[in-house]
Amino acid sequence: MIKENITILNENGLHALPASRFVKQAEKFASNVTLTKEGVKVSGKSIMGILTLACEKGSMVMLTTDGRDEEEAAAALRKILEGQD
Amino acid sequence: MAKERILKGIAVSKGIGQGVVFIYETKDVEVAQTPAPVQYPDKEVARFLEAIARTEGELNNIKERINAETGADFAQFLDAQILMLRDRDIISAVSEAIEQEKTNAEFIYHRILSMYAKKLEASKDQYLRERVMDIWDVGTRVLRSLAGLTHSSVVDVPPGSVLVAHDISPSEAALINPANVLGIAIEVGGRTSHTAITARALEIPAIVGVENMLAKIRNGEQAIIDGNRGIIIRSPTPGRVQFYQSEIKKEVEFQKVLSPYCELPAKTRDGRQIDISANIEFFIEYAHAKRYGAMGIGLFRTEFLYLTRRGNPSEEEQFRVYNELAKKMKPDPVIIRTYDLGGDKIFSDYREANPFLGWRAIRVCMDDLDFFRTQLRAILRASVNRNIRIMYPMISTYEEIKKATAYFHAIKKELHGEGVDVDDDIQIGIMVETPSAAIMSEQLAAHVDFFSIGSNDLTQYVLAVDRGNERVSHLFDHFHPAVLRLIKQVIGAGHMAHIWVGLCGELAADPLAIPLLIGLGVDELSMSPVAIPKAKMVLRALTVPECERIAERALAFRSAGEVKKFLRRMITKEFPAIGGIIGGAP
Structure with missing residues (x-):
């Protein structure tokens, strides 16, 4: 299991478009993906969950990936959160 | 068998469509809990x-x-x-x-x-x-x-249908498939409603404002939508069907007569070249524009992008649309009109007493520069194709031109700084559609590269008539001498300043108006693509000196009725070749 704290750098936070990209990317991996913000944990493969976290730019989230492709998943998803993809 | 019944509405898109009624329902569905537990x-x-x-x-x-x-x-x-x-x-x-x-x-x-x-x-x-x-x-x-309701989207309309609804939202209107929908009738709306614009764009016969229609029409019955007369006939009698079949046949034959004109140059008989271009709403219409022989896009309305997206599309999204359109039309020009949106379309909680006199178009953009900036950046980036022109709607004061242009140049500089290739000679023009812009056109002409007269709005504002209001719409007439005199003034002011002047309202496509406009010296006429062949046919029958004489005399009359009567008589006499198609003014 990989856990890392990431600051959202995407210009508009995790809005619908980046959130869609995040979910689509997360779905490509077999690993379990979760996002945790201020103690609230949601599935990284659920857009509704992510939207309700209301991650604006500058907020801190914990990305967890757990499974056989957890490393690739963490690397790909981190990019989206940091707005670099 | 159900009895024939004729319902009246407002004609907004010409033509006749006969087919099976498809009622698009927008009613809310019930979500009650069933009383007994679910068995399986x-x-x-x-x-x-x-x-x-x-x-x-x-x-x-x-x-x-x-x-x-x-x-x-x-x-x-x-x-x-x-x-x-x-x-x-x-x-x-x-x-x-x-x-x-x-x-x-x-x-x-x-x-x-x-x-x-x-x-x-x-x-x-x-x-x-x-x-x-x-x-x-x-x-x-x-x-x-x-709930088993399959009619949840207009996308599902089967071939051979006439689409009947209380209302169609802009995002649904964008999905209407012209291959399947032969006619449209809705209960609400006016000539400028989104459904009306979409129907005209897609060349689907349509009527709006048919009150209480859904109570009188059933799914699956036959109906004829007559977009010329503004009526829908449900369960038509065989005699009625026959009458309309022959009307459709006549229309098809006339189209055959017109079709060679798509290819012919837009020139008067004595050789004056007039740019005939297309008004479009959707990217895809570039194909119609080309097919009917347009020499460019005279008006690309961008509101559709906003309404489909239900929010300001990103710079990237807009850029892709403008860029594709510019590429498809190259080397012919594409005039992109910046958002002509009412404040109520942008802010859901915004209401005002007089939207036509209110916070709309350039006025909104001036107050929300970020919003404007996104669009200007996208347009400028697409100008790399070297055939894009930009046009501001609803200009009513010099300060608006000054401010918009200064802002435009700041953005251009910014893009230069980013190393983006933009067209340094891009033409900037304005819609002349407010009385103040028309009256002050001499002073404004020095600050722009072209004028495009928006005759529909100009007529509404000059005559103080809301054409969507049934009680006063009969007062709306673009042949009113007050409107024509302003048009003359604007063209004269433009030419004095050596800029070109176009016209992009319905007047541009009216066979009765074209000789008059040519006589007044207009350089460009922009219209819906389907109207182009007929306009070329009219244009090719004209000679400039005769048009000038007609125009001069036409402006001396007292009323729209007198002007039209005079035009009919003179055009039939001077240009007998087109006497047959000027018959009834639309």
């Missing part, structure tokens, strides 16, 4: 999953349609809706609750969506709060599918 919860879960799958197919269809129409991957906002639809948290929560509570899918699904909607509504972020609209967009589709 697993079957209820399966029913729910099927509804999700059907809805996904529907959304994918819509997405393809929008992408084809905008020529770019413009429907990304639907990706989020599709993900919301198949959200695994929601699906498993609904499935589990159905099993445990033995309750119907509608009720549970609605409850769980409401829970998410509430969470988002409580957000501090306005953008997230607005996503609630997406949730219910998706939710309503699923609930309709569960």
Whole structure:
């Protein structure tokens, strides 16, 4: 299991478009993906969950990936959160 | 057999369409809890999953349609809706609750969506709060599918239909498939409603404002929509059908006469070249424009992008649309008009007493420079094709031109700084559609590269008539000498300053008006693509000195009625070749 704290750098936070990209990317991996913000944990493969976290730019989230492709998943998803993809 | 019945409305898009009535219902669906427990919860879960799958197919269809129409991957906002639809948290929560509570899918699904909607509504972020609209967009589709209502989208209209509805939202109107929809009739709206514009753009006969129609028409019966006379006839008698069949035949034959004109140059008989270009609303219409022989796009309305997207499209999204259009039309020019949106379209809670005299178009852009900036950047980036021109709507003062142009140059500089290639000679023009702009055209001409007279709005403002208001719409007439004198003044002012002057209202396509406009010296006429061959036919019959004489005399009359009577008589006498097609003014 990989856990890392990431600051959202995407210009508009995790809005619908980046959130869609995040979910689509997360779905490509077999690993379990979760996002945790201020103690609230949601599935990284659920857009509704992510939207309700209301991650604006500058907020801190914990990305967890757990499974056989957890490393690739963490690397790909981190990019989206940091707005670099 | 049902009895024939004729219902009256307002004609907004010409032509005749006969087909099977398809009623597009926008009513809300019921989500009540069924009184008895569900007997087979697993079957209820399966029913729910099927509804999700059907809805996904529907959304994918819509997405393809929008992408084809905008020529770019413009429907990304639907990706989020599709993900919301198949959200695994929601699906498993609904499935589990159905099993445990033995309750119907509608009720549970609605409850769980409401829970998410509430969470988002409580957000501090306005953008997230607005996503609630997406949730219910998706939710309503699923609930309709569960209720067995297949008519949840105009995308589903089968071939050979006439589309009947109370109203069609702009985002649904964008999905109308002209191959299947032979006519449109709606209960609300006026000539400038979105449905009317879409119907004209897609060349579908349409009428609006047919009061109480849904109570009088049934799904599946035959109906004729007469977009020339503004009526819908349900269950027409055989005699009526025969009459309309012959009308359709006549129309088809006339089109055959017109079709060679698509290819012919737009020139008067004595050799004056006039630019005939197309007004378009959707990217995809560039194909109509080319087919009918347009020499460029005289007006690309950008409101559609905003309304489809339900929010300001990103710079990238807009750039892709403008860039594709510019590439397709090269080397012919493409005039992009910046947003002509009313404040009420942008801010859902914004209302005003007089929208036509209110906060709209350039006035909104001037107050929300970020919004304007995104569009200007996208247009400027697309100007790399060297055939883009930009036009500001609803200009009423010199300061607006000054401010918009200064802002435009600042953005150009910014793009230069970023190393982006932009067209340094890009033409900037204005719509002349307010009386103040027309009266001050001599002073404004020095600050722009062209004028495009928006004759529809200009007429409304000059005559103080809202053409959508039934009680006064008979006073609306672009042949009113007050309007024509202003047009003359604007063309004269433009030419004195050596800039070209076009006209992009309905007047531009009216065979009765074209000789007059040529006589007044107009350089460009922009119209809906389908009107182009007829306009060329008229143009090619004219000679300039005769048109000038006609124009001079026409402006001396007292009323629109007198002007039209005079024009009919003179055109028939001077240009007998086109006497037959000027008959009734539209």
